[in-house]
Amino acid sequence: MQAQQQLVDRLTPKIKEKLDAVFLRCDINGDGVISREELLAAFQDAAGRGSRAVKFFNVMDTDASGTVTKEEFMFFWAKIYDNGGSERDILSELDLVL
Numbered sequence: 001m002q003a004q005q006q007l008v009d010r011l012t013p014k015i016k017e018k019l020d021a022v023f024l025r026c027d028i029n030g031d032g033v034i035s036r037e038e039l040l041a042a043f044q045d046a047a048g049r050g051s052r053a054v055k056f057f058n059v060m061d062t063d064a065s066g067t068v069t070k071e072e073f074m075f076f077w078a079k080i081y082d083n084g085g086s087e088r089d090i091l092s093e094l095d096l097v098l
Contacts, residue, residue: 004071007078012087015077018094023073025098033067042097 011019026034026042036057043053060068060076068076081090 004075008074022094022097033069035067
């Protein structure tokens with residue numbers, strides 16, 4: 001857990017702000033987690049990218065609970081950033097959901 005948080009802490013303030021907004025947008029029922037259906041709905045609204053949402057969800061749901069917590073969501077994007085994803089590319093991807 002600590003290693004995950006360290007990775008999340010490396011995200012830029014802009015990315016963290018956008019991730020917060022996207023998480024809230026995807027958490028349609030406001031229960032603090034994102035279901036597969038919620039993520040699919042958010043991504044389908046974003047130019048028909050539903051199939052990509054399913055792939056993202058399967059990777060983000062690290063504990064296989066059927067929901068994605070904010071921590072799992074942030075960690076997913078932190079790994080992308082840590083593996084060379086640029087701030088610009090990540091923000092562009094997230095903009096598609098907002």
